[in-house]
Amino acid sequence: MPRSLSKIMCRKEGSNILKFNGSESSFHQLLIDNYPSFFLAPSSEGEQGRTPLSVPHGTTVLALKFQGGVIVAGDRRATEGYSIAERRIEKVHAVDETSVMAIAGAAGPCMEMVRLLRVELEHYEKIEGIKLSMEGKASKLASMIKMNMPMAMQGLVVMPLFAGFDAKRNCCRIYKYDVAGGQYEEAEYYAIGSGGRDARGSMKKIFKKDLSHDEAIGVALEALYDAAEADVATGGPDWVRGIFPIVKVITEEGIETVSDPVLKEKLSDLIVQQGE
Amino acid sequence: MATPYYVSPEQMMQDKAEYAKKGIAKGRSIIALEYNDGILLVADNPSSLNKISEVYDRIAFAGAGRYSEFENLRKSGIRHADMKGFLYSRDDVNAKSLVNAYSQALGTVFSQETKPVEVEVLVVSVGLCNDPNEIYRVSFDGSIFDEKGFTVIGGKSDALLTKLKDRYAASPISGASLKEAVLSCVAVIGEVNGQKINDDGLEVATLSRSGSGRVFRRLPQSELAGYLIS
Numbered sequence: 047m048p049r050s051l052s053k054i055m056c057r058k059e060g061s062n063i064l065k066f067n068g069s070e071s072s073f074h075q076l077l078i079d080n081y082p083s084f085f086l087a088p089s090s091e092g093e094q095g096r097t098p099l100s101v102p103h104g105t106t107v108l109a110l111k112f113q114g115g116v117i118v119a120g121d122r123r124a125t126e127g128y129s130i131a132e133r134r135i136e137k138v139h140a141v142d143e144t145s146v147m148a149i150a151g152a153a154g155p156c157m158e159m160v161r162l163l164r165v166e167l168e169h170y171e172k173i174e175g176i177k178l179s180m181e182g183k184a185s186k187l188a189s190m191i192k193m194n195m196p197m198a199m200q201g202l203v204v205m206p207l208f209a210g211f212d213a214k215r216n217c218c219r220i221y222k223y224d225v226a227g228g229q230y231e232e233a234e235y236y237a238i239g240s241g242g243r244d245a246r247g248s249m250k251k252i253f254k255k256d257l258s259h260d261e262a263i264g265v266a267l268e269a270l271y272d273a274a275e276a277d278v279a280t281g282g283p284d285w286v287r288g289i290f291p292i293v294k295v296i297t298e299e300g301i302e303t304v305s306d307p308v309l310k311e312k313l314s315d316l317i318v319q320q321g322e
Numbered sequence: 323m324a325t326p327y328y329v330s331p332e333q334m335m336q337d338k339a340e341y342a343k344k345g346i347a348k349g350r351s352i353i354a355l356e357y358n359d360g361i362l363l364v365a366d367n368p369s370s371l372n373k374i375s376e377v378y379d380r381i382a383f384a385g386a387g388r389y390s391e392f393e394n395l396r397k398s399g400i401r402h403a404d405m406k407g408f409l410y411s412r413d414d415v416n417a418k419s420l421v422n423a424y425s426q427a428l429g430t431v432f433s434q435e436t437k438p439v440e441v442e443v444l445v446v447s448v449g450l451c452n453d454p455n456e457i458y459r460v461s462f463d464g465s466i467f468d469e470k471g472f473t474v475i476g477g478k479s480d481a482l483l484t485k486l487k488d489r490y491a492a493s494p495i496s497g498a499s500l501k502e503a504v505l506s507c508v509a510v511i512g513e514v515n516g517q518k519i520n521d522d523g524l525e526v527a528t529l530s531r532s533g534s535g536r537v538f539r540r541l542p543q544s545e546l547a548g549y550l551i552s
Contacts (some may be wrong), residue, residue, distance in 0.1 A: 070397070073401075073405075073408070075405055076401055076404075076405065077405075080405070081409075113526070161408070162408075165404055165407070165408050168404070168536075169400065169401075169404045172375065172376050172400045173397055173400055174375070174402075175372060175375070
């Protein structure tokens with residue numbers, strides 16, 4: 047049994063009875079209160095001037111809007127310095143039924159933040175009996191990234207793209223972040239990670255407003271393909287091992303992961319096209 | 323100088339128990355009933371404040387008695403479950419450990435505080451694959467009852483329990499469909515209350531065995547109305 051489960055059972059009792067601070071629905075806050083050591087950054091003494099910690103890093107992920115939804119996609123490579131750490135890493139994760147977090151940066155802390163955000167949203171929904179709004183989810187993620195600053199200073203950067211369906215406004219939204227927890231909304235498309243610049247350049251040329259579902263998947267694949275051609279840390283489609291990007295489509299109905307056979311066919315067409 | 327007076331421990335416990343029972347008896351009841359695909363929870367609850375809640379993937383909670391008290395227990399239970407699932411794994415969250423935590427908390431309050439809590443709590447969970455369903459009832463003093471098939475908490479629990487027992491004396495209950503189970507609950511609540519129950523006076527939810535992930539589902543009013551009409 048975790049150390050302070052009994053403590054959790056008695057939370058908000060006694061002297062705290064009249065302290066309404068609005069944080070009682072947050073799992074993140076519960077974790078901070080009960081397990082502060084969970085958020086400790088590795089000691090920074092004597093770290094100055096040293097190379098950043100050598101851990102796997104995720105590379106290119108992107109999000110773009112289309113008619114009726116948003117697509118979030120990412121390549122499958124993680125690198126550790128000059129070597130490939132992972133060929134099949136998944137960097138696009140559903141955090142609830144209608145929102146997705148795509149990660150770039152230090153893979154371990156990124157995955158942990160995905161896990162934490164997932165529990166945070168579920169926890170809020172169960173405690174309050176109602177789902178957190180899209181903006182609420184995005185700003186909660188911003189505060190988590192801000193809390194990660196000490197880790198980021200030592201090279202353990204968490205840099206997500208957050209996208210999903212906003213039920214209140216009946217539209218899809220894309221958010222990007224900076225290391226300090228800054229949150230910025232994107233109107234059409236965005237890409238981050240080492241190949242993010244290349245993917246953005248690619249999308250700038252081929253993105254159009256109100257793309258169809260199929261066209262938008264094509265644009266996402268082409269941008270990732272271009273990024274993989276220009277950036278060593280971004281993995282292209284691996285035909286021998288059968289490894290293809292992860293592409294998720296978010297609409298009002300929920301999240302759909304595009305299957306490998308579909309991706310394979312679209313990528314083959316793309317390569318023929320580019321060769322011409 | 324006021325003379326200190328003596329109250330025997332037996333007397334004190336008896337008074338506390340009586341106080342708690344009285345408080346609970348004022349409220350309405352909640353039924354938990356197994357059906358062919360899981361567990362059904364039906365609360366005689368016309369208000370919009372919930373008495374039934376999701377706790378974890380396959381675990382649900384229901385509370386009867388004083389709202390502020392069981393709402394606190396509900397939230398604590400969700401915290402317990404989410405924390406355990408986050409620190410270990412989702413597979414490691416189970417009803418038994420939650421029920422034990424409730425029992426400890428209620429037992430401690432009953433023996434140490436002046437005012438006992440006036441609540442009765444239900445924790446139900448549906449098993450994965452061949453694991454059986456679990457229905458636990460925790461009373462105001464922390465005692466745990468491991469129930470089979472069905473149970474009732476709240477004000478009219480004794481009367482409802484007798485009706486349910488009569489109804490299911492002959493046939494096994496776990497074979498009933500969701501609709502049949504809902505209708506039985508509505509019928510017994512109606513009989514005990516002495517009036518017909520409408521869909522807007524009920525709070526109904528299920529835990530489905532065949533589902534995966536979070537299997538708790540509230541039955542929308544429309545679905546409930548459909549069952550009650552046909």
